[in-house]
Amino acid sequence: MTEATPDTVTTPDGGRPLFSIVSAVYNVSRYLAEYVDSIEAQTFDLSRLQVVLVDDGSTDDSREVLEAWAARAACEVVVLHQENAGQAAARNAGLERATGEWVTFIDPDDTVNEGFLSSMAAFVAAHPEVQFLSANVVLRHEGTGELGKHPRWKMYTDDRLVDLDVATSFIPGSSTTSIMRREVIGDLRFNAGLRPNFEDGDFAVRYLLRAPSRQTGFVGSAKYFYRKRADQSSTLQTGISAVGRYSTVPREGYLALLHHAREQSGEIPMWVQHVMLYELSWYFSSEDAMANSASAIEGELAASFRATLGEIAELLSPDVVDSFSIRKLQPHWRDILLHGLRGTSWHTPYAVIDQFDRTKKLVRVLYRYIGEPPAEKVTLRGRATPPVFAKVRAIDFFGDTLMWERILWVDARGTLEVRLDGARVELLGGWTGVRTRALGARAIANRFRRPGRRRKEALARLKVDPVRVLAARGPARKQFTDAWVLMDRIHDANDSGEILYRWLRDNRPDVNAWFALEKDTPDWKRLQADGYGSHLVAHGSLRWKLLMINAAHLISSHIDAPVQRPPAILQHVQPKWKFTFLQHGVIKDDLSKWLNPKQMDVFVTSTPGEYESIAGDGSPYVFTAKEVAMTGLPRFDRLHEKAQRITGDACDLILVAPTWRNWLVPPLKAGSQRRVIDSHFFETEYARAWTAFLRSPELTELAARTGRTVAFLPHPNIQPVLAKMDLPDSVLRLSFDGADVQEYFARSAVMVTDYSSMAFNAAYMDRPVVYFQFDAQRVMAGGHVGRAGYFQYPRDGFGPVVDDVEAAVAAVADIAENGYAARPEFQARIDATFPLRDGQCCARVTAAVEALDRPLAR
Template identity: 30%
Template sequence: MFRVLKEASTLSSSEEVLFSVVIAVYNNAEYASDLYRSLECQSKVEGGWEVIIVNDGSTDSSLSIAENWQKKSRLNIRVLDKTNSGVSVARNHGISECSGKWITFVDSDDVLHRDYMASLEDFLRRDRHNMASLLATRSVIYNEKTGILVDNHPLAWKFKHGDRLVDINQQPHVVHLGGHATVVRRDFIEANSIRFNENVRPGFEDADFIGRYLGKFERPVIGLVASARYYYRKRSNGTSLIDTTWTKPEKFSHEPKYGHLGMLRSITADRGYTPKWAQNTVLYSLYWYFLADRSWNSPIAGVQKQLLDDFWVVLHEIMMYIDVDVLRQFSLRNYGWYLSEGIIRQFKNNSWVKSEGHTVYRWGGITSKKKTQKFVYSYIGVKPKEQFFVDGKRVTPVHTNTVVNRAFDHELMTERILNLPSHGKVRIWLDNKEATIVRMPPFNRLPSFADEMDPDLILSGESKIVSPHAVTSEYKKANGGLTKKAIVGINALASRGSEEAWVNNKYVIRSVYDILSRVVKRKYQNWIILHNKSKDAKILRASLQPEVCVNYKHAWIFIDRPDRGDDNAEHLYRYVRKNHPNVNIWFLIEESAPDWNRLSADGFNLLPYGSEKTITAVLNAKFILSSHMDAGIFDLIDRKRFGATSAKRVFLQHGMNMNDISKWLNTKDLPLMITSARPELEALVSERSQYRISKREAKLTGLPRHDKLVKMSKETPVSERQNILIAPTWRKYLSDDMAVLDSEVARRDFILGTDFYKSWQGLLNSTTIREMAQRNGLNIVFALHDHLTEFARLFDFGDHVSVLPYREMSVQKMLANTRLLVTDYSSLSTEAAIANSPVIYYQFDSESIYSGKHSFKKDWFDYKINGFGPVCNSQSSVEGSLIDIESNAWEPFNLYKKRLSETLPYLDGSACARVVHQIMKIA
């Protein structure tokens, strides 16, 4: 359905419509007043302009707000109404109603500078030869939550030098993708029947429209209107279309097929070749796909395999239109070596650095200890035949590793890592042909404009200061006396204050106050930094005094977490203290942590986490041994402030690793990582794994804390234990969803409505588990995750359930007294199995847990194949398993005992000894 609600006021016959503003509206009631105010208050434009609002089936009051504005406005406004069909369909309807020479598209939740239309008109006036095919305006990010404007769009570099005309055939790195900041010629789109492609969704529809449009020009010229400022709203609740696109299947089906590929095909058909600017446009868009795929909590993790398979095929078709030199020279975003090399290897069977044969990269310097040099090359499929020579003599690599780099669940390239002797000239032959050895070259910086411009691309008049940011920059560069500096500063403050006041619809004096407050805060922070630099220098000098360093010379620093111990580091510390008294050992923990007094009473050499003593200790340490390697533990001191430590890091792990952590682990430099399970080690170090760690670094030893757990479990038979332990893991997506809620009441109501809460509440209040606990004299203990501490009272399931926060619980003591563990995905199940307690996995959300909403990503471990207990998807299934275990005298079934013994071979009480042995080997 499509109807005109009210005819627009007519223009006089002498008044020409210069600009048509098309606004597609869907449920913008919350933001409409900001946009309409910015349109209503535009400064004077000589040429006429009109506004066409297309209501795309809004379910809120958006339509009535638009109609009311139309009735009251002095502007030429037309309001159209249609059933919901998407932004592309709405814009196309708007285009058909336009009468202006130029058409621009404005998103319904954004704001325009008061001189936006005037700046466009002024630019056209200065374009003496009428060269501009398209006008691109400057997108400034408007942070709705803070009200601050930030000119940091990834493509903002184009506007840094003011208004200009650019022939993109000559300067193909100048790409433009945002329809909201685009102005096109109406006669040209009508003559060529150009419309938004309704199949391109949920993104790239703007870039597709712009690309097809520019592809029709023999000489496409973009007018960069830096003086026209478009305020792009970054919503505080994360509901902008750009924030939610990764959750839509069309992101991997329609967008690449009809958008990236469709646009390249269309332009190639028009031009007879694929322009480099079009290739760069697609590469810029695809960058965000690769970035999302490589992130630790990837939103792509939950995409169906068939979708990714189809996307992979389309990606190959897209890359057929991309020249290998364009891939090498692309500099709009930094793909990094692994992606750059991988993309060129996968799609072009070539390398990032051009050579006649295979390219081998010389990586870093020569290692001081073993006098070796690292070399890397890539390949697809079968590994090439390798031959290595140093000064003409055949040699064998000191160490090799083969890593598979994957993208979108497919192999991107195989990376071959070689450590060769460095005592002479190295030559490498691959498949009987000498390879070209090159040093890793630097990546391209952001591009710049050509120094010389064609005469017809030079705008008349001088380019003015285009933004308050430029005014501020002028203030910083101002020379002369204090008076001149003050005048320029006042102008900068007034300019910034006026702009923020305009966008936020508040008084200028208030904006000026807010800006001054931020400046004062920033100055204070800078003063603190300078003060700390002086303080840090004194600390560093004091820390390096011989009489101070002697206490920590060659120290082994143990840490579990800053706020607690009782993990592998603590258990290994105890073993070293007893069996290697000559080792200088220290345990690092916060002085305010509950475990501080316990460890102090036990005679531990304690270091207060974050103290000046820690700086001295870390800079003089030989090893840092930790069960965790998160930020703040991997770097125990700020390397920017105090420099890097030469201490070797030993990753003791928190438990048996069951999931794929390659994206996280590959960022760590670890000379030693211990493991406890055979398949865990195999997943890490096998040939062609996704991990960069190798057999040289990863060792199968068992976990130190398991030594004590095995001993404790033998002291109390399972039939004599007192607890049924319920220990669910947390869900990251629940934290993300709660983060946008601004009150405790809202977060509480949110938790109570989740499947997570309802499922565990239902189980803990089931008649089966209550009666079972009662007839066996058992306590039901609910282990409360740290993320839920502030909501502990919500988990009052009744007098029959004790709620115990993790941080208040000694895990090993609890497991040694646990008759049965019910968990979902926790590695605690391994600990329970070691303690000979039966395990039940309650996985009510198994279909969604690997969807990218949580940090889990499958690796070698499958709960049904490798787990230590039955996997249940419903409460009734859990209840049935409970009855089965009770009837088996609370003993784990033989199937799960066998799995445990086959998976973890070192439960003999000697894990600590094996770990220390491996540490001594790298000392």
């Protein structure tokens, strides 16, 4: 590294500045205009401001932009340049030139409000004893422009002075979003070895430990707008998957800081422990997230991280861990920190009762343990009673199972007790509920009874809620009582929901089956044209509300909140329907983080591997054989019929059908299932890779030579940009809207996909598959929805796995040379995956739904 050298210095007249802003700049030219504007817009006297900008070897025009601003700036601006050495080294270089009484380290891709410095200056004047000023961080989502609350927003509801040595619900902000006294900083420097993050948090804590006091200003009026980049390229956004986050940061950052704090103070102050717990909570929440990006955490690295985490946990006071409330710690996170890293066996001193099946008189009982399972004994009316359904769920963190959860469905027709290792444990109504040591049958039923209302109160409610009045009246009740409501997505059909609906209307007229769909969509018109419009209901309409309030069953291929718990119904009643999850496809990845919180009564599966991965012992799912049924997807019945009818040269498509990526689209808005593609889509690796494959001259020639057509069927979330993609005229663009997608599968001579469960559709019909996985490392690490599960593509896939365009085209060509048939090893996998292909999936699903309404045979 070369020493930072000054390029430009602009110094207006005046004495020593009150504030110095030190910013490390690296390839952020596109953000610098906003950064500069936010500083120039300050209501603070800019003659008392110094800005030190360190260009850390940028390869874009950041340096030129900085120099141009320095030449016209109204404040003192110092522009330094060094070879790329990292953010910490750049800040240290800038700190050498900082002359202000107070110093802050604003990132150049972020901004501050116009009163930022004025608010800080006013607070210093009002509280001369303050040592540290912490700004109110506001999240700014670049893709949408929306502002969001930071997890620590409650600390900034006003401007207040807090003594961290006394306070229990405050922690300091990082050096980036805070302001510190230059004289206290002294020779303190950022630890350049702490990568990819925490060097700013480490700096702030070490600063406060050397300060005369921990008097900290939480200045709510000073707002720091943190940019959440749309392309997820910031240090914080990418850091979660970096190796250093699991090696260097925990050992040289967290652990070293705890030892340093103990050396400085004789014991580790509570506020320092709170900082550590706050930092560690993000590791746990990342592991518990629906999409986990912990790509580095495996093998030896995972083992070393767990060892370091154990050392950190030993230094934390159990009382502090138990009482920490700055960010929510899930109960199992606390238990892992307190018990799960010590190498000894332990179990919860209670069991949780959290679900009750009123029809079958079964109650769900849960407890957790670490290490060896405790001796378990469930008694009913004083007699040992084995559970009706049971399993052990693995709770995995950081590459290992750190805790187990025992799930029992037990008879609830008498007084229930649970003993673990011979001791009767308390029974909780929820993980934080009221405790008791025994529960009778009536008490169990009462715990799960819907809140009742006195007749007078109920009538008053009905008078002000016309929807409930109409739903309770004769015509609606007569028409919709015991209704089965079937759905796919709100705005489209053509999946297992529609297929089961058609089967019920054709084969089971005794079932009061209805289909809900957004009106006047292509699928709406198609269903009406096909003669299935009489029981078609417009989603969101009054008639739909009356139907849903009276429905006995809701059955859908999707389980998003707008489908399963529609807000338009919840505002009137708590749903009484039982929910059947038909699934959108065969589950091959670990979707437990997404599905475990969902309430479902029937969970449809299709293959032995899928069933065992969800209902079996040691799986990460909470569902047991009580909920999970291996019936096959209803849409498989149609695939079975089409596979028999469409053969040979009628299979005329090279079907290209990739799935989506969650980093391509912003989060769903509440109550919606429609996603909007990010504006950077065409710059992504995803768009480039699939466009290159579809534009391959070799693929075009192969299709023409073998009498096939290349057809592109992107995931529904990608459909909005289909028309804008630069594809050859020979490529047939296909859509899910209003189309018979099963016909596409049947016509495919080969399917090219990436990770889509649609490959199971093709395999079910004995169509060969190619997996084009150019971004496997990111996806397999959990960068998309879910994580790698039981299904391993090289071992279990229905075709070759490739990672570049040339290999993908070659794989298609090999299948074409084999007469567009799968090679023997792949055909053997297909046969083992689907041992029963008989066209009876709809009948089996119907039987599983009907069984919900029957008492359990004992």
